[in-house]
Amino acid sequence: xxxxxxxxxxxxxxxxxxxxxxxxxxxxxxxxxxxxxxxxxxxxxxxxxxxxxxxxxxxxxxxxxxxxxxxxxxxxxxxxxxxxxxxxxxxxxxxxxxxxxxxxxxxxxxxxxxxxxxxxxxxxxxxxxxxxxxxxxxxxxxxxxxxxxxxxxxxxxxxxxxxxxxxxxxxxxxxxxxxxxxxxxxxxxxxxxxxxxxxxxxxxxxxxxxxxxxxxxxxxxxxxxxxxxxxxxxxxxxxxxxxxxxxxxxxxxxxxxxxxxxxxxxxxxxxxxxx
Numbered sequence: 001x002x003x004x005x006x007x008x009x010x011x012x013x014x015x016x017x018x019x020x021x022x023x024x025x026x027x028x029x030x031x032x033x034x035x036x037x038x039x040x041x042x043x044x045x046x047x048x049x050x051x052x053x054x055x056x057x058x059x060x061x062x063x064x065x066x067x068x069x070x071x072x073x074x075x076x077x078x079x080x081x082x083x084x085x086x087x088x089x090x091x092x093x094x095x096x097x098x099x100x101x102x103x104x105x106x107x108x109x110x111x112x113x114x115x116x117x118x119x120x121x122x123x124x125x126x127x128x129x130x131x132x133x134x135x136x137x138x139x140x141x142x143x144x145x146x147x148x149x150x151x152x153x154x155x156x157x158x159x160x161x162x163x164x165x166x167x168x169x170x171x172x173x174x175x176x177x178x179x180x181x182x183x184x185x186x187x188x189x190x191x192x193x194x195x196x197x198x199x200x201x202x203x204x205x206x207x208x209x210x211x212x213x214x215x216x217x218x219x220x221x222x223x224x225x226x227x228x229x230x231x232x233x234x235x236x237x238x239x240x241x242x243x244x245x246x247x248x249x250x251x252x253x254x255x256x257x258x259x260x261x262x263x264x265x266x267x268x269x270x271x272x273x274x275x
Contacts, residue, residue: 007048014056020222020224078124078163084243113143127188135202221250243273
């Protein structure tokens with residue numbers, strides 16, 4: 001079934017308002033049009049209106065999950081942009097550890113966490129540093145809107161492509177080979193938590209509690225200006241005073257938003273919430 005462009009735009013508007021993802025016209029009329037037509041065929045829809053209504057009112061949970069998978073990008077791998085993890089370990093965690101009372105945990109959020117590679121990478125770096133984790137609790141939480149991605153993260157089973165940047169001695173220490181895949185060891189899996197959460201759901205984000213560090217890399221590039229500002233505001237509200245926000249190397253907080261102080265650590269910029 002061919003979907004008229006005006007109906008595609010209506011679905012695009014829903015995606016933007018609900019999930020923060022903005023799809024440009026040329027992508028909508030080519031890439032996403034084919035994706036949605038395949039989804040309709042897969043789930044037996046001949047009417048776009050029924051397809052649309054079942055998505056927005058979540059009448060078909062399997063369709064809704066497949067729909068989310070079609071609009072989110074889950075391509076990632078371990079130790080991606082690892083210079084940021086080094087900055088976390090060599091500067092940020094040391095500073096937080098020296099400043100926070102020893103009876104309080106350091107809370108770290110990955111949002112979105114996709115299939116978990118980022119959260120596990122942070123955990124590995126913390127375990128390899130070894131000192132701070134022996135002196136205080138560190139809580140690691142990954143959230144994503146994609147339920148299938150979260151389930152994969154919890155399972156902790158990855159392809160060779162996902163682990164190709166991990167040094168052999170680290171790979172042997174934290175993974176075991178299962179056929180052609182690599183399974184995260186139980187110690188590492190038990191060190192992290194995962195939840196299905198929409199970062200634009202202000203109430204759900206508030207319920208997660210307060211954090212000292214937020215990693216949100218390569219998400220804002222998919223958002224329009226309104227949803228970028230909304231997301232940055234939500235992150236600000238759930239960060240503790242003096243907390244840090246890490247963005248992707250191609251992302252930055254617009255200069256007119258004065259909530260965070262941009263600071264340079266080594267060769268990278270991070271954002272700090274004033275105390």
